[in-house]
Amino acid sequence: MIIDTHIHNVKAFKWNNLYRGCLIPKPESFNDVDIENLNNLVKQEISGRDEITCFASVNPENGVPEVDRAVRELGFKGLALDTEANFKFSHDAIWRLFEEIHELDVPVFIHSEPDRINFDLDEVNEAIISFPDVNFIFAHLGIRKGEDFIRIVPETNAFFETSNISGDFITETLENITCDRLVFGSNAEKEYPLEEIQKINSLPISEDDKHKILFSNMADILDLKLPEDNPKEKFGSFVSRFITKFQ
Numbered sequence: 455m456i457i458d459t460h461i462h463n464v465k466a467f468k469w470n471n472l473y474r475g476c477l478i479p480k481p482e483s484f485n486d487v488d489i490e491n492l493n494n495l496v497k498q499e500i501s502g503r504d505e506i507t508c509f510a511s512v513n514p515e516n517g518v519p520e521v522d523r524a525v526r527e528l529g530f531k532g533l534a535l536d537t538e539a540n541f542k543f544s545h546d547a548i549w550r551l552f553e554e555i556h557e558l559d560v561p562v563f564i565h566s567e568p569d570r571i572n573f574d575l576d577e578v579n580e581a582i583i584s585f586p587d588v589n590f591i592f593a594h595l596g597i598r599k600g601e602d603f604i605r606i607v608p609e610t611n612a613f614f615e616t617s618n619i620s621g622d623f624i625t626e627t628l629e630n631i632t633c634d635r636l637v638f639g640s641n642a643e644k645e646y647p648l649e650e651i652q653k654i655n656s657l658p659i660s661e662d663d664k665h666k667i668l669f670s671n672m673a674d675i676l677d678l679k680l681p682e683d684n685p686k687e688k689f690g691s692f693v694s695r696f697i698t699k700f701q
């Protein structure tokens with residue numbers, strides 16, 4: 455049973471094998487009109503696919519009206535802030551956005567390319583500490599250029615997504631934080647990258663902890679109702695069937 459926190463292409467996502475995927479749009483521009491069109495397109499794209507959860511794109515300089523529209527009218531379940539927009543966590547507009555997110559009660563996904571975040575960590579910490587009820591999820595463990603966010607942001611509302619990070623580095627990370635802070639993502643664009651799942655299954659941690667990373671941490675963040683059967687019992691066989699099917 456797997457929730458994928460980070461997909462870019464719904465075609466890569468197979469309903470029978472993955473429980474849910476979070477679609478993170480990748481804006482090509484951040485002006486208000488383009489962003490509104492992108493969110494509308496995403497809404498069309500997932501029509502009839504209840505297994506996909508959408509995160510809303512915004513123009514970080516004026517994000518409140520669009521995230522409000524996307525969540526209340528389009529039914530999106532989170533905010534995706536893209537680091538390509540070069541926003542700062544200290545900007546008034548970003549704080550207004552987080553205040554709105556607090557009202558809407560949805561998580562924030564900080565989307566970046568691996569190793570390309572260049573935030574001021576004090577500003578990140580201040581936002582995370584100031585909005586303790588907002589769950590922040592950092593793509594690719596929030597790795598900055600050669601640095602590790604996780605040592606600096608131990609708050610329980612900060613989560614770290616695992617795609618494009620080596621198993622060894624994740625194992626090292628787990629010396630500093632618990633499995634409760636990690637959520638699985640694949641960063642799937644075309645073909646589904648099964649190695650991302652295998653990587654989590656190969657970590658030297660308990661089956662319960664793998665289940666937290668692959669499923670239950672994100673299920674809690676999204677406030678999903680769990681399937682009626684016991685996911686822990688079925689977890690091992692689900693994963694092995696998934697892997698067999700795609701091999």
Ligand SMILES: [Zn+2]
Nearest residue numbers: 462565566641
């Ligand atoms: Zn991505």
